[in-house]
Amino acid sequence: MCGIIGYAGEKNAVEIVYRGLINLEYRGYDSAGAAFGINGRTVVFKRQGRVEKLKPLLEGLASGIGIGHTRWATHGSPSDINAHPHTSGKITLVHNGIIENYSELKAELEKGGAVFKSQTDSEVIAALMSVYYCGDILGALYKTVKRLKGSYAIMAVAEGENVIAAARHKSPVVIGYGNGGYYCASDEPVLSGECGEVSFLKDGDFALIKPDGVRIFDGELRETERKKQKNLAQAGSLELGGFAHYMLKELRQSPAAVKNTVTAFAEAEDKIRGALSGVNRIIFIGCGTAYHAGLIGKIYVEDIARMPAEAETAGEFRYKNPIVNKNTAVVAVSQSGETADTLEGARLAKSLGARVIAVTNAPYSQLTRIADTVVPVCAGAEICVAATKSYTGQIAALYMLALLLAGKNAEGGGLSGLPEICKNVADGADVYALSRLCAFSKGVYFLGRGLDYAVALEASLKLKEVSYIPSEGYPAGELKHGTLALIDNATVSVFIATDKSLTDKYKNSVEQVISRGGIAAIITDIDELETAFKGRAHIIKLPCCRGHLSPLVTATAVQLLAYETAVSLGLNPDKPRNLAKSVTVE
Ligand code: AGP
Secondary structure (H helix, E strand, O other), rough: OOOEEEEOOOOHHHHHHHHHHHHHHOOOOOEEEEEEOOOEEEEEEEOOOOOOHHHHOOOOOOOOEEEEEOOOOOOOOOOOOOOOOOOOOOOOOEEEEEOOOHHHHHHHHHHOOOOOOOOOOEEEEHHHHHHHHHOOOOHHHHHOOOOOEEEEEEEEEEOOOOEEEEEEEEEEOOEEEEEEEEEOOOOEEEEOOOEEEEEOOOOOOOOEEOOOEEEOOOOOOOEEEHHHHHHHHOOOOOOOOOOOOOHHHHHHHHHHHHHHHHHHHHHHHHHHHHOOOOOOOOEEOOOOHHEEEEEEEEHHHHHHHOOOEEEEEHHOOOOOOOOOOOOEEEEEOOOOOHHHHHHHHHHHHOOOOOOEEEOOOOOOHHHHHHHOOEEEEOOOOOOOOOHHHHHHHHHHHHHHHHHOOOOOOOOOOOOOHHHHHHHHHHOOOOOOOHHHHOOOOOOOOOOOOOOHHHHHHHHHHHHHHHOOOEEEEHHHHHHHHHHHHHHHOEEEEEEEEEEEHHHHHHHHHHHHHHHOOOOEEEEEEOOOHHHHOOOEEEEEEEEOOHHHHHHHHHHHHHHHHHHHHHHHOOOOOOOOOOOOOOOOOO
């Protein structure tokens, strides 16, 4: 969603906030803005577009206190006016979240004479706070948030006060303890390199961030403490490290994500086993890529542990009346651990008595606080909006989970050597020619069966997300039940085929596409398919995919295909239009 950061201390807040916004930009890049205390005044700078547009405005400025915002637009189109910070009277603030009752509040404030410049819900918070402000910023923020419905992480300053007041409800705020200053931010990776220690505000908490310290308060303004923890985000993880894009850097880090996830699983195994004892049914929930990982988890649990399993998008799960009980484990899969639908799905499952297991790449996220136990994904910071290494990390974690449920030796589980195979695919798969075909097609269909179908759905999401080419994933057997009508010489059908026992079925489906004049491609490790379609279909030959572990190999290939396609169209795959990395609102 949006990214926010604040700093108070002896260093130059202008440099810290600007650098922070650059690193938070993956959370939204419709506009950026910042406010600094300079000579007793609050000075605001904001622009539509990327953070770098602020650079010339900030040149040569110095300040000891500042707040900043990078926006993913929800209420009000991307524009200079709608960019944060928003100011009303002495109050200036940045906000991440959605205020659901903003129209009522706006009408009430307008009756009292308030005039609004923007179309945002966030400006309403500033106006309300300005009404309540009489020299005590924390008191004004407290009274303000009592009136808000929805989600918020707020950082506010008042002209003449050398302090940032922060509050949170359903949107994250991390406090950072640095050398010579104190920070508040949307996530901890942005503080890597700046703060060795962090603490996390709980829902309903407030904080005052001053140049000489931080004070934290609970929902009733009683001063409290939130445990300081080591900032696990590694310094340097936010850098491109010589790669043209984060997407390429990160998909090449998949082997390490798989390896580290397997190691971390072994360390957490006893706890996970305890949380699963007596469970006789598993429901995977998640959104987007995480949901697609859940589909793979379902197949693993059914195949390997022979236990009933389902997978559902968290957005559907949270709005139904799910049948769960104490013997059901709801496994919530989320890279960020922040996705609103997934959090609500997990909360619902918990309230109904189910066990909640979080599979996440964010060890301190809200999801980990809701869950009974955590299955760690150790992919490291993922900056590209399109998920790559977190997906392969999730798949490795779900495979280990299924082995554990089956009472099989989770140590290794056939995974050894696999990271090396993924690396070879990431380094060597020749997807360039196929990416050109996709780039200039009018639609790309990904088809597969079983695990290959689950990966086909992810392949399609990845391609449309970064290249904007219409695409769909289908079970290969469904082709003849409708989709075949779309096939012509301007469409590409990409078959993902790794199940040797289905070779003849794949042959039939590929023949059907070719006979209708469509362009066919096959991503496969099956020699027989390569021989059968040499010269008639475009073949991406993979090393041996090893049954259940095939998604780790095929995923890398389709991620590379999406990347190459976006790049050949001159698009930036790291920041696809209209999207943001974590969707913390509905
Ligand atoms: C993946 O490429 C997407 N950016 C998106 O589908 C993402 O997986 C989804 O929003 C869920 O995010 P999460 O894993 O952080 O919960």
